[in-house]
Amino acid sequence: MNLPPGIEALPNGQWVVKGDTHHTVWSRQHGNIITDPYLFQWLKPHLEGVKVVWDIGANIGDHTRQYLDWGMQVVAVEPNPLAHECLFHNCPEAACIPFAASDKKEVVRFTQLENIGASRVAAEGELQIEARPMDELLKNLPAPDFVKLDIEGHEAFAIIGMAGTLTRHKPILFVEMNAGALAAQGHNVEGLRDMIEHLGYYAAALYPPEATWDDLQFDVLFKSKPIPE
Secondary structure (H helix, E strand, O other), rough: OOEEEEEEOOOOOEEEEEEOOHHHHHHHHOOOOOOOOOHHHHHHHOOOOEEEEEEEOOOHHHHHHOOOOOOOOEEEEOOHHHHHHHOOOOHOOOOOOEEEEEEEEEEEEOOOOOOOOOOOOOOOOEEEEEEEEEHHHHHHHHOEEEEEHHHHHOOOHHHOOOOHHHHHHHOOOEEEHHHHHHHHOOOOOOHHHHHHHHHHHEEEEEOOOOOOOOOOEEEEEEEEOOOOO
């Protein structure tokens, strides 16, 4: 089989980005694009009853593939052309969307790094990609029960662009907090947390479990605040 340029196949047939310094290396070691079993063991109990997932920042499908294998319906959003090609191959059951989740419809600059998972929207980026608010795309998508958001500092813009969805449907959120990446986009961890909490959420747990709010990078599970009786 002739593979597209820049892509290699694992022995199990899954595609990864050739030359990637992180996820491709881990995928080779595991023989699978799902490379973080400890995370998913921790996460699964929080997703009881979840049927529809929005995986925003899906990369090559390492999260999407796991959610699909759990029997969930997945909308996978990934703007990086090489990563999206792998995602589409690895997760054909998912609705794979080649846009960046943001606060408005526009064309933005995007930089593709050797660590493919750290590629991001950046003013100096060599690629031009389309950005869309998820609220706009919801017209043609199933509403989420769970949203995983990992887009290298652009999370605040994505939250603004799906504020209507979050307010109406109150999906569980799993959001990366990367202090350096957020700062490069003009945001910070505290501001992103406050933005999400203002939409009716609270921070239910941090991952890894030993993480603190002072760490440079970690994930936060947000759940909707109970409605007072």
